[in-house]
Amino acid sequence: MTSSAEKQTVADSGNSTRPPLGKLRGFRFFFLSRTISGLGSAVTTVVLPVLTYQQTHSPLLVSLVAAAGTIPYLLFGLVAGAVADRVDRRRLMVAADVLGAAALASIPLAAALDSLTGAQVIVVALLSSSLALFFDAGVYGLVPEVVGKENIAQANGLIYGAESIVRITGTALAGGLMVLLDPADAVMVDAVSFLASALFIRAVARRPHGDAPAARRPGFKESVAEGLRFLWGHPVLRTMTVVGTLQSFAGGAIVGQMVVFADRGLGIHGTDARIGFLYTAWSAGGIGGSLLLPRLRRRLDAFRILLVALPIGAVLGLVVVLGNDWRVAVVALAVWGSAYLVVLVNTMTYSQEVTPAELQGRVNTTRRMLSSGLGVPLGALVASTVTVRFGIHAGMSTAVASVALAAALVWSVHVRQLVRGPSQVRA
Structure with a gap:
């Protein structure tokens, strides 16, 4: 249950003169970032396990790639959260997107050079998921900052609703792409989506208010x-x-x-x-x-x-x-x-x-x-x-x-x- 003090805190945040959610330029760019990146990630959710099986014929390794989205949270969850609270969140998110795009783009590049291996696919799956974790660690603080605490429920509802839609769309798209393209080439869709996400997050970063002054940083x-x-x-x-x-x-x-x-x-x-x-x-x-x-x-x-x-x-x-x-x-x-x-x-x-x-x-x-x-x-x-x-x-x-x-x-x-x-x- 909610205490009266907490209710007052939430009420106070609601007294902000911040404009409605749909008129917040920063949120619009952030929403586009999450939606486009989510579409690309939905494609690789299907494509990477298929590619792994083509390269290794190992059900165990396919399961490892399928679980790549959750493994980094166990390994780096505490670290990512501490990093996100110690650095500029937007810069962290842009860096994670750019590095994730580079990692994913290495797969079609290696396939074009006829040097792609199952080990590379597995490493890229784990690396891109780990970078996505650091991106998410920045998201948790960025959303309240951009929309205000009074709009968090609405913002999260829109974000997760859109992610549900693009997850369905992306998995269907993946099937069509693998008919037209080699699975390794289809991964490029996600690499491009990461770059687009980085550009939109950079646009959020150009808000005039900037980040709040940094507090004392403990060890x-x-x-x-x-x-x-x-x-x-x-x-x-x-x-x-x-x-x-x-x-x-x-x-x-x-x-x-x-x-x-x-x-x-x-x-x-x-x-x-x-x-x-x-x-x-x-x-x-x-x-x-x-x-x-x-x-x-x-x-x-x-x-x-x-x-x-x-x-x-x-x-x-x-x-x-x-x-x-x-x-x-x-x-x-x-x-x-x-x-x-x-x-x-x-x-x-x-x-x-x-x-x-x-x-x-x-x-x-x-x-x-x-x-x-x-x-x-x-x-x-x-x-x-x-x-x-x-x-x-x-x-x-x-x-x-x-x-x-x-x-x-x-x-x-x-x-x-x-x-x-x-x-x-x-x-």
Whole structure:
């Protein structure tokens, strides 16, 4: 729940004379950066695993490349957050984009020289994902600075809604590109998107206000510890971090077992187009969630949204797991996907609202390290292990159990707060 002091802080931020979101030049450029880069990244999400398999014929290495988006958060999450809070965020983001473009462009170049190897593809996948992590670490502080804390929910809703759309579009585009081009050449689409992103971020950097004066910079180790202390010492944010990790665990379990569930649970085999409907429903649900969140935040505080969205997600998960009609599964997955994104973006928005500007990178990359870096791969691993031993319905049920556990956690905190009384509640 939200304390009166925190509500006053958010209210005070709302009294800013900052213009509406759509009129903010900096946000428009930032939005274009994220959308174009997201489209290119969606293409490589499909193309790089295909290219890896062509080069290595190793399912293990293909899995490594597919997981490249989350591995860097485990390895460099704390470091990236500390770096983003110690340097100019825009310059960091531009540098990450330019270096990412160079890394990706090395693949078609090596293919043209007939020197491309599987090892290079794997290294590029991990390197580009690591650079994207440093870009994201800058994003957490840049969004509140550009749009103001009163507009974070709306801004994040627009950003994540657009990313859901371009993810669907990009994966479809990847299939078409691989018909027309060699997979190595198709990677160039993402390299160009990184360069375009860098140009748009540079345009944001030319805002007249610039960055706020830098605060005292502690040592690197102390800097990391400071972010961890803030996250652990904020009861609501700590609870939301656990919820986000459980939610991401569920996402990893769902996506990781979708093909197996389609085959063994719904009777959709081989290359049946209905498998694509299941994936599209989950992603499209995110679009609905991104549109819904700003409206919810105008009526409910961040914690109460969790009280509603998590139980709904658990119930919809049961509908998916227990049903055997693919049409019901498609609808339930779409609505579940909406509730799923509402929880994740609501948690991120709240974190950006309550975290001091100088701690944004450290606090939010730590949260992301636990959710995406730990929750997603762990969910995929546990679900696949349970599926092998007990069957696909049991494997998919791990996702439902994770969401139900998150719901039980927030409701137990809520009940405890009601028993203690308003004077004991701290945000």
